[in-house]
Amino acid sequence: MMKYLPDRFSCMIVAMLILATILPIHGQAASIFNTLTNCAIALLFFLHGAKLSREAIYAGITHWRLHLTIFAATFILFPILGLALKPILEPMLGHQLYLGILYLCLLPSTVQSSIAFTSIAQGNVPAALCSASASNILGMFITPCLVGLFLVTGSSSQSSFSFSAVLNIIGLLLVPFVLGQICSKKIRPILQRQPARIKMVDQGSILMVVYAAFSEAVIEGVWTQVSADQLILLVIICIVLLFVAMLLIYFSSKKLGFNRADQITILFCGSKKTxxxxxxxxxxxxxxxxxxxxxxxxxxxxxxxxxTCGILASRFAQQAEKNTNQQQS
Structure with a gap:
């Protein structure tokens, strides 16, 4: 049962929410902290670029059917689900929380956890590495465009999407990633010897963003705007959204004739949001x-x-081990 419990990082995110609720940062301190947070984010994406070898990036590129299926799940299926649920979710949750649901539907896949779960479940790891990385990089362009298309059009009160926002994203996320790739050969051996420090930067930057964001939210009265009933409802909606998406992705990949390893890859890379x-x-x-x-x-x-993916990956691994033992006996 212990392996099904939330991991340490998940607990730390919850701790940041509690800390921001009790001691929100504000004023000049918040401005300085936001600058430090941006620096941490840039460092995070620099390290992501440095850790990926060009061979790893090129590996699996020719498996175009798998990549197109994952991209379709990430950038077509999820947005369709988010838009289709608007008549139901917006009256239930309110405009801002519905925007949050739709926004998560427009995001790219994760990189590290998609690859990790694919590896645990004995899926196609090189293809997962290629597809998840490409999804994350292309998402820097696709997600802002989708936000501009679905969250801005026809409403001046929604996100102030502009070309400058894309430039800010490129400067904060893509440029450090490219610089990391340029320095990859020299830096990667050093990074491989410092996994604990890399993990600290990786998780620490997200914790900083979460703390800063919720400090601002608490000052704006987020907990007075979200009732306990709304919070419970939001959790249920997220569970249902993930469940429906995973079912559609998994059975679609079977119908398309992918083998078991590719089905696992498509499931974990196509259903995750970064x-x-x-x-x-x-x-x-x-x-x-x-x-x-x-x-x-x-x-x-x-x-x-x-x-959810931790439980599924464990079960896929057990099933693969069982099949291997049956073949050997």
Whole structure:
């Protein structure tokens, strides 16, 4: 049962929410902290670029059917689900929380956890590495465009999406990633010897963003705007959204004739939504809006997907081990 419980990082995110609720940062301290947070985010994406070898990036590129299926799940299926649920969810949750649901539907896949769960479940790891990385990089362009298309058109009160927002995202996320790739050969051996420190930067930058975002949200009265009933309802909606998406993705991959390893890869890469890129992008795209309310669904969905995928990966691994033992006997 212990392996099904939330991991340490998930508990630390909850701790940041509690800390921001009790001791929110504000004023000049908040301004300085936001600058430090941006530096941490840039460092995070620099390290992501440095850790990925070019061979790993090129590996699996030719498996175009698998990649197209994952991209379709990430950038077509999820947005369709988010838009289709608007008549039901917006009256139930309110406008800002519904925007948060729709925003998470427009985000790219995760990188590290998608690959990790695919590896545990004995899926196609090289293809997962290629597809998840490409999804995250392309998502820097696709997600802002989708936000501009679905969250801005016809409503001046929604996100202040602009070309400058795309430039800010490129500067904060993509440029450090490219610089990391340029320095990859020299830096990767050093990074491989410092996994604990890399993990600290990786998780620490997200915790900083979460703390800053919810400090601002608490000052704006987020907990007075979200009732206990709404919070419970939001959790249920995130669970149902993930469940429906996973069912559609998994059975579609079977119908398309993919083998078991590819089905696992498509399931884990196509159903995940990134917190690491999603929160920094939301910080730029929704500047001046109820930022805390908009990212609340994403943070809940993130925890739910980690727990769910952890359980599924373990079961896939057990099934693979059982099949191997049967073949050997």
């Amino acid at each position: 917190l690491a890129s999603g929160v920094p992008m939301a910080k730029i795209l929704f500047a001046g809006h109820a930022f805390g309310l908009i990212i609340l669904p994403l943070m809940l969905f993130h925890q739910i997907q980690l727990i």
